[in-house]
Amino acid sequence: DTEVTQTPKHLVMGMTNKKSLKCEQHMGHRAMYWYKQKAKKPPELMFVYSYEKLSINESVPSRFSPECPNSSLLNLHLHALQPEDSALYLCASSQEEEVGTHRRYEQYFGPGTRLTVT
Amino acid sequence: GQSLEQPSEVTAVEGAIVQINCTYQTSGFYGLSWYQQHDGGAPTFLSYNALDGLEETGRFSSFLSRSDSYGYLLLQELQMKDSASYFCAVRKQKSYGGSQGNLIFGKGTKLSVKP
Numbered sequence: 001d002t003e004v005t006q007t008p009k010h011l012v013m014g015m016t017n018k019k020s021l022k023c024e025q026h027m028g029h030r031a032m033y034w035y036k037q038k039a040k041k042p043p044e045l046m047f048v049y050s051y052e053k054l055s056i057n058e059s060v061p062s063r064f065s066p067e068c069p070n071s072s073l074l075n076l077h078l079h080a081l082q083p084e085d086s087a088l089y090l091c092a093s094s095q096e097e098e099v100g101t102h103r104r105y106e107q108y109f110g111p112g113t114r115l116t117v118t
Numbered sequence: 119g120q121s122l123e124q125p126s127e128v129t130a131v132e133g134a135i136v137q138i139n140c141t142y143q144t145s146g147f148y149g150l151s152w153y154q155q156h157d158g159g160a161p162t163f164l165s166y167n168a169l170d171g172l173e174e175t176g177r178f179s180s181f182l183s184r185s186d187s188y189g190y191l192l193l194q195e196l197q198m199k200d201s202a203s204y205f206c207a208v209r210k211q212k213s214y215g216g217s218q219g220n221l222i223f224g225k226g227t228k229l230s231v232k233p
Contacts (some may be wrong), residue, residue, distance in 0.1 A: 031219075033220075056220055090160060096219070105219060107151075107153075107161075107221060113159050
């Protein structure tokens with residue numbers, strides 16, 4: 001199973017709502033990531049979890065709150081968002097391995113949650 | 119600061135060869151990755167170069183020169199389905215276990231393949 005799943009696929013929420021995005025992988029990867037991607041822009045790293053502990057927070061506003069309940073799950077809790085937070089939110093996990101004489105580092109991305117804040 | 123530069127758009131015809139260049143300036147470097155993203159889709163992994171030289175995977179090849187802070191993605195025998203955005207990304211750090219590494223993405227190159 002080389003898949004990262006994300007739910008929901010689409011989410012519309014008001015600025016006073018609280019919602020959560022969910023991400024799951026069963027590849028045994030111990031690093032997981034949240035990215036934000038606006039239209040026609042590259043993915044921007046938000047958070048990195050390594051062995052279920054938050055290791056990187058790229059100065060993300062506190063209205064985004066990540067959580068890693070176990071090694072397979074990653075959540076992103078949303079509260080009091082702004083319309084400019086509307087974007088595609090991507091989850092990823094990663095592994096690194098030796099392949100022959102080369103090193104391979106790959107991030108596996110989920111399909112994303114398309115979030116609209118009204 | 120840090121920056122990754124790649125062309126914003128490239129157009130080519132089916133069957134042709136295209137090279138997408140990427141120059142980078144980052145604090146910390148462990149490798150250069152390439153990802154493909156179709157409109158409405160998620161990024162998918164194409165290649166990773168940790169050391170200088172050429173890596174080949176089917177129709178795709180990737181090259182890295184760390185001394186020049188430069189890499190490229192070479193796509194051969196272009197097909198219509200190759201029309202997508204291509205991102206170079208620098209791996210800035212790695213954890214002790216090796217599996218973590220935060221990626222900083224370039225702005226992407228939109229490749230259009232014409233019949």
